[in-house]
Amino acid sequence: MKDFLFYAPTEVQFGKQSEELVAQLVKKYGGTKVLLHYGGQSAKRSGLLDKVCGLLKEAGVEYVELGGVVPNPRLSKVKEGIALCRELGVDFILAVGGGSVIDSSKAIAYGVPYEGDVWDFYVGKAEAETCLPVATVLTIPAAGSEMSEASVITNEDGDIKLGYSNNISRPKFAIMNPERTFTLPAYQTAAGVTDIMLHTMERYFNPDCDMTVTDAIAEALMRTMMDSVFAVLENPEDYRNRAQIMWAGSLAHNDVTGNRLNGDWATHQIEHELSAMFDVTHGAGLAVVWPSWARYVMKENVSRFVRFAVNVTGVENDFTDPEGTALKGIEAMKRFYRAIGMPTTIRELIGRDITEEEIKEMASKCTRGDKIAHGRFKKLKAADIEEIYRMAR
Amino acid sequence: MKDFLFYAPTEVQFGKQSEELVAQLVKKYGGTKVLLHYGGQSAKRSGLLDKVCGLLKEAGVEYVELGGVVPNPRLSKVKEGIALCRELGVDFILAVGGGSVIDSSKAIAYGVPYEGDVWDFYVGKAEAETCLPVATVLTIPAAGSEMSEASVITNEDGDIKLGYSNNISRPKFAIMNPERTFTLPAYQTAAGVTDIMLHTMERYFNPDCDMTVTDAIAEALMRTMMDSVFAVLENPEDYRNRAQIMWAGSLAHNDVTGNRLNGDWATHQIEHELSAMFDVTHGAGLAVVWPSWARYVMKENVSRFVRFAVNVTGVENDFTDPEGTALKGIEAMKRFYRAIGMPTTIRELIGRDITEEEIKEMASKCTRGDKIAHGRFKKLKAADIEEIYRMAR
Numbered sequence: 001m002k003d004f005l006f007y008a009p010t011e012v013q014f015g016k017q018s019e020e021l022v023a024q025l026v027k028k029y030g031g032t033k034v035l036l037h038y039g040g041q042s043a044k045r046s047g048l049l050d051k052v053c054g055l056l057k058e059a060g061v062e063y064v065e066l067g068g069v070v071p072n073p074r075l076s077k078v079k080e081g082i083a084l085c086r087e088l089g090v091d092f093i094l095a096v097g098g099g100s101v102i103d104s105s106k107a108i109a110y111g112v113p114y115e116g117d118v119w120d121f122y123v124g125k126a127e128a129e130t131c132l133p134v135a136t137v138l139t140i141p142a143a144g145s146e147m148s149e150a151s152v153i154t155n156e157d158g159d160i161k162l163g164y165s166n167n168i169s170r171p172k173f174a175i176m177n178p179e180r181t182f183t184l185p186a187y188q189t190a191a192g193v194t195d196i197m198l199h200t201m202e203r204y205f206n207p208d209c210d211m212t213v214t215d216a217i218a219e220a221l222m223r224t225m226m227d228s229v230f231a232v233l234e235n236p237e238d239y240r241n242r243a244q245i246m247w248a249g250s251l252a253h254n255d256v257t258g259n260r261l262n263g264d265w266a267t268h269q270i271e272h273e274l275s276a277m278f279d280v281t282h283g284a285g286l287a288v289v290w291p292s293w294a295r296y297v298m299k300e301n302v303s304r305f306v307r308f309a310v311n312v313t314g315v316e317n318d319f320t321d322p323e324g325t326a327l328k329g330i331e332a333m334k335r336f337y338r339a340i341g342m343p344t345t346i347r348e349l350i351g352r353d354i355t356e357e358e359i360k361e362m363a364s365k366c367t368r369g370d371k372i373a374h375g376r377f378k379k380l381k382a383a384d385i386e387e388i389y390r391m392a393r
Numbered sequence: 394m395k396d397f398l399f400y401a402p403t404e405v406q407f408g409k410q411s412e413e414l415v416a417q418l419v420k421k422y423g424g425t426k427v428l429l430h431y432g433g434q435s436a437k438r439s440g441l442l443d444k445v446c447g448l449l450k451e452a453g454v455e456y457v458e459l460g461g462v463v464p465n466p467r468l469s470k471v472k473e474g475i476a477l478c479r480e481l482g483v484d485f486i487l488a489v490g491g492g493s494v495i496d497s498s499k500a501i502a503y504g505v506p507y508e509g510d511v512w513d514f515y516v517g518k519a520e521a522e523t524c525l526p527v528a529t530v531l532t533i534p535a536a537g538s539e540m541s542e543a544s545v546i547t548n549e550d551g552d553i554k555l556g557y558s559n560n561i562s563r564p565k566f567a568i569m570n571p572e573r574t575f576t577l578p579a580y581q582t583a584a585g586v587t588d589i590m591l592h593t594m595e596r597y598f599n600p601d602c603d604m605t606v607t608d609a610i611a612e613a614l615m616r617t618m619m620d621s622v623f624a625v626l627e628n629p630e631d632y633r634n635r636a637q638i639m640w641a642g643s644l645a646h647n648d649v650t651g652n653r654l655n656g657d658w659a660t661h662q663i664e665h666e667l668s669a670m671f672d673v674t675h676g677a678g679l680a681v682v683w684p685s686w687a688r689y690v691m692k693e694n695v696s697r698f699v700r701f702a703v704n705v706t707g708v709e710n711d712f713t714d715p716e717g718t719a720l721k722g723i724e725a726m727k728r729f730y731r732a733i734g735m736p737t738t739i740r741e742l743i744g745r746d747i748t749e750e751e752i753k754e755m756a757s758k759c760t761r762g763d764k765i766a767h768g769r770f771k772k773l774k775a776a777d778i779e780e781i782y783r784m785a786r
Binding site for chain 1: 394396397398399400401402404405406407409410431457460534603604605606607610612613614616617618621632633636637640641644647649
């Protein structure tokens with residue numbers, strides 16, 4: 001059994017009253033001059049930004065605003081934030097939004113005290129030794145960045161999307177009010193749940209499979225999501241089920257459902273190329289990739305897929321036919337994706353047939369010209385990844 | 394749905410190699426002069442204490458030893474520790490042992506910077522504003538103190554056992570090597586698993602029952618324990634199952650399985666009096682109390698007990714007879730306790746019949762002369778608690 005680290009220091013304040021605590025939490029964690037980082041107009045329109053500003057003002061905490069973070073957050077915005085923080089002596093970064101805003105905040109936090117180029121961390125040239133404290137008022141569940149050590153940034157110069165993980169950037173606190181997720185559209189809600197489940201599945205399909213209590217917890221989380229998502233698609237203001245999804249989004253990425261480093265992550269890597277080439281929603285891309293990935297790698301450990309089929313998707317175990325049961329589980333996931341409005345083929349995802357050239361280009365980019373492999377459950381090279389794209393066509 | 398706080402900042406290093414990190418972790422969290430706090434001779438005999446001392450010496454970290462912590466840790470030992478720390482300028486407390494040693498360490502940590510009597514915190518006269526950093530090398534799973542904010546101390550002067558909870562005392566790090574638990578005797582192992590499950594059950598049987606994802610996680614943890622315990626009773630050196638139990642011990646008390654403040658805790662309170670009067674093992678006392686508590690309170694929310702019966706103990710759901718199904722679940726727990734060598738009656742626990750006077754005395758102590766009630770699932774006064782003791786006879 002592999003040794004592991006569990007480290008989830010973020011103070012989570014969860015519920016309807018949680019936002020009221022924002023100023024006192026900023027002070028508790030040493031913030032005196034805050035960068036309020038956010039995305040588009042929704043944080044303004046919803047009144048959340050005004051509320052946070054009002055509470056900070058009331059508490060005598062200075063702040064400066066920087067909006068405009070986009071999905072797949074950009075390095076240029078990160079650099080703008082770093083310059084602003086240095087100029088004004090900002091000592092705390094508060095992300096108001098979802099994963100993109102938090103990831104952008106983490107990058108700014110690394111960059112402010114660092115003399116070199118912040119991109120150094122993402123390309124592996126340097127390790128951050130210190131960073132500004134980051135915290136968040138979360139409005140979109142799924143990314144899990146509110147408790148995680150990960151951040152993914154896109155460098156427009158060459159369109160390269162890279163991640164950097166460092167425990168020093170785990171948010172100090174996360175304020176989560178499920179009411180803020182009532183306005184999330186159905187498609188984004190379904191894509192979010194797909195992503196939450198995939199964060200768990202990437203950990204669940206690992207080559208070791210020996211931490212039974214963690215496996216059972218992961219299954220519990222996934223089963224709950226497969227139930228809660230229908231409730232909120234039916235009634236977007238179902239507080240209780242919005243709460244399940246929001247909290248599960250954090251648990252799926254804070255390592256309670258398995259250690260990130262032991263996970264597979266090939267599905268994420270394969271999907272990243274789809275997002276990059278066709279600008280599709282990450283969760284929707286995952287729904288397209290996972291079933292093909294699963295069929296392609298299944299024989300590495302059929303019993304694991306049988307366990308998933310029975311304990312997560314609820315199919316009957318045919319003890320005489322493990323492979324058949326495993327395949328039924330994968331089919332059940334496809335039906336689930338369809339039922340919540342997710343695409344299950346690339347054609348549905350991008351609205352047309354994908355070409356062989358595009359498939360080869362994505363597989364090549366994904367493996368940096370077949371120089372690296374992905375996946376721990378089964379190691380995948382460019383030819384494997386091409387085949388998975390073809391199966392998902 | 395109730396708002397909640399989730400805060401589990403402890404850095405957990407889990408596995409065979411974890412002990413090697415002790416000196417670098419002490420340094421990381423600011424320790425320069427360490428109190429090495431431990432219990433009896435087992436930490437010495439096993440070589441663990443020598444190992445820790447060697448690593449600290451090698452890293453140039455000063456330390457002083459204070460052993461002799463007993464189960465139900467004593468206030469006198471805490472005061473001895475406080476005096477020693479002050480005299481020598483200790484700035485970090487490292488608990489090598491189980492729950493008692495960690496609880497004693499937390500009390501010392503509160504006491505050192507406090508001008509008054511440390512007992513003030515336990516009787517509710519004062520709130521600790523600061524404390525020394527505490528960390529642990531865990532050798533006995535179950536208490537969960539390695540990630541929790543709780544500490545229970547016994548004041549020999551009047552034999553009063555009181556708890557104090559404060560988030561500032563959550564350990565900075567916890568080193569957990571399942572190999573250290575191989576030598577735990579069968580009875581202590583079974584009592585430990587009983588305690589781990591009860592920490593989860595106290596949270597599970599709450600009056601709100603609305604956090605589905607948390608309930609499902611709690612069930613997953615309990616089911617795993619009911620399986621793993623038999624494996625380690627059969628083979629005490631089963632690393633994988635010792636690991637499940639050790640990690641579940643932390644998860645059962647770090648609030649992943651439910652918020653402590655929303656839990657019931659009556660079973661714990663009722664058991665505390667048995668431990669205090671007859672000096673029995675806490676986990677064994679819980680095995681005696683819980684089935685009677687369950688039968689006594691069941692009608693408050695039968696469907697909750699049905700869910701427990703079906704999802705945790707695995708009994709068949711008789712949809713025509715919810716109460717019957719609930720009772721079958723309670724009976725299944727009793728059978729489980731017997732199967733792992735736990736007592737299920739007070740007679741078995743203390744080796745003789747309990748008297749009516751003793752029952753009345755315990756119920757009175759438990760409720761401070763019927764002035765306070767216990768339990769959130771159902772509020773219990775002295776007369777209720779007497780009845781539960783009688784049912785458990």
